[in-house]
Amino acid sequence: MAPRANWKGFLRLSLVTCPVALYPATSESEKISFNQLNRQTGHRIRYLKVDADTGDEVPNEDIVKGYELDKGQYIEVTKEELEEIALESTRTIEIDEFVDKADIDPRYLIRPYYIRPDGKVGHDAFAVIRETIREMNKVAIGRVVLTSREHIIALEPMDKGLVGTLLRYPYEVRSEQEYFEDIQQVKLTKDMLDLAKHIVNQKAGRFDPDKFEDHYETALIDLINQKRAGKPITPKSKPAATNVVDLMEALRRSVGKEAAPAKAEKPVKKPRKAAAGQKEMLMSIEGKKPAKEGVAKKPAAGARRKSA
Incomplete structure (x- = not known):
């Protein structure tokens, strides 16, 4: 069975546009996963959406989104209001700039996707964009909207297609200083x-x-x-811990x-x-x-x- 695209739209470099499809490049489906069971009966545990105060189950049509301002105080946001602020570029990956791969801090990398032409048209435009990135030895930086949120995406050529890696925004990356400032400065011998x-x-x-x-x-x-x-x-025996005294x-x-x-x-x-x-x-x-x-x-x- 052919893989199912996570997203379909257009890839655009200035006035050059082509239809593309985006597919996850990684999968967790082959990993062993567990269900939670009732020890007494062996039956699977089922989760219900309940009112935190009354304990009553709440049907999906009565569930809305809310932002917590203070403990127990929420601002309700409706689906229609979220649609009103939806970004216009929901179906276009717009390439904004080209950078050196070495300039991208690995902490900003999230997950990779495969990108290929969608359908029988636009293969020539796709090839122009792909080979331009390859020849310039650069990474194309663009924007894509997935699940209503805009993401930064870095595009690189791979074989006949492209690999697009989602990037984090600066506010999502913690500063290293709060973790590294207490590390002692030591002098090492040659x-x-x-x-x-x-x-x-x-x-x-x-x-x-x-x-x-x-x-x-x-x-x-x-x-x-x-x-x-x-x-x-x-149970297997655990290896004994060793304490290095003489480095x-x-x-x-x-x-x-x-x-x-x-x-x-x-x-x-x-x-x-x-x-x-x-x-x-x-x-x-x-x-x-x-x-x-x-x-x-x-x-x-x-x-x-x-x-x-």
């Missing part, structure tokens, strides 16, 4: 820095996201499989550790392909294809829910 640089050189490599594994997600899958198979859950000695030991032969190291697991999906590693459940290796059979219907 030997310490040389040893640390040596460790860095031994660990140097190229960023490859396929090498990384979500160990917590894997542990969740193992836990669920063990519980469904009726196996006892035994120089710790650096020397680190250099020796990183220089150890590769055969002495724990073999790195080959990562699963993203397309396979984390949840395919779970035990087979009705309507889903069972995993190929090391999967226990589905417990009998009578074993509805077991505790650890």
Whole structure:
């Protein structure tokens, strides 16, 4: 099934305009998620919208938005009033300027989206905008309205399309001074820095996201499989905390550790392909294809829910 666009509209650079569609570049759907249950019955918990004072459930048509001025004092804002102040540029990504990528503080980055031409027309205009950004080696800064709010968006070419990353406004980014001002100024010796640089050189490599594994997600899958198979859950021993007394000695030991032969190291697991999906590693459940290796059979219907 083709992906569903989050937003459709137009991309405009001065008088050059083309229809585009915007799609989320990331997904959380493959992660293990939990529902809240009633321990006594095993039934799922359902949340109701209730009046905070009376406790009565309130139907959706009677729920309005309100801004709290003071404790218990609100200014009611209707849907019609919000529509009145809606921005006109709800369907256009207007490119305002071009900047160097290095100028964008990473704290301002929110989330990425894929942008491609929408439909069969406008591919030539889209290509002109994309290749201009690529040739100039710049990032295009524009504005886009999502869920009634205007966002800053940074556009970069990727293959035949564009990646648009939403950016935060300055008031959304906290100042680092209140967190860093109490950090002590310390003087480091050249030997310490040389040893640390040596460790860095031994660990140097190229960023490859396929090498990384979500160990917590894997542990969740193992836990669920063990519980469904009726196996006892035994807590793992936690590693003892170590207290570094001699920084120089710790650096020397680190250099020796990183220089150890590769055969002495724990073999790195080959990562699963993203397309396979984390949840395919779970035990087979009705309507889903069972995993190929090391999967226990589905417990009998009578074993509805077991505790650890």
